[in-house]
Amino acid sequence: MIPAEIAPKDRLIVALDLPSVDAAEAMIARLGDSVTFYKIGYQLAYAGGLPLIGKLADKGKKVFADLKMHDIGNTVARGTESVAKLGATFVTVHAYPQTMKGAVEGRGSASLKILAVTVLTSYNDDDLHAAGYRLSVSELVEARAQQAQVLGVDGLVSSPEEVGALRKIVGHQMSLVTPGIRPAGSATGDQKRIMTPGRAIVAGADYLVVGRPVVEATDPKAVADAIQAEIAQALG
């Protein structure tokens, strides 16, 4: 069960999509107290960034290990068992039944929370059809959310566009974590299902994941502070 009282500051998760541990540590130093929650994904994890999870946790920061695992169930279970020892708060797996089942089993009684990636925020209906799916984005997100809930997954990754429908399905039993966040006027990049921070919070998102708008900014701390202010205002 997700506590209703997530600290407002913890709702912003900054994606450390950077090429090296040195670059990530420099960004963390620049952001200082403005950011309490970080995400480590492919770019940094494959550049030696996994030990940073424990280092950040030791400093009181929360870490989302965005590893998006997807493999046979046993491999996902054993991988999750290993990730559970790193000190992360969240880990992602793709929302396929065997994968989610393996992750929940591998996590066991550890405190690590499993998030299922429903449909990547860079996909629209045309992209899904091109990949061989007959369902629309909203249909597939909702079907996967139902499966995730039954399998005991802790949260869902989706675009903020789906959050309203997901709340009706999963209530407040699961965390809703939303990438595809773009402050007004910032570049969309490859994201296709996007929303501003304030609108995403009003829609019901628990956590907002923001990468390039912060880490590629001339003044990342100023952008992070502005997003935090927009979140606080949306929360009322």
Ligand SMILES: O=c1ccn([C@@H]2O[C@H](COP(=O)(O)O)[C@@H](O)[C@H]2O)c(=O)[nH]1
């Ligand atoms: O559906 C998904 C799942 C994960 N992501 C990740 O979030 C960040 C978003 O970065 P931006 O620079 O703000 O676009 C990135 O690390 C993705 O791997 C996602 O975008 N969509």
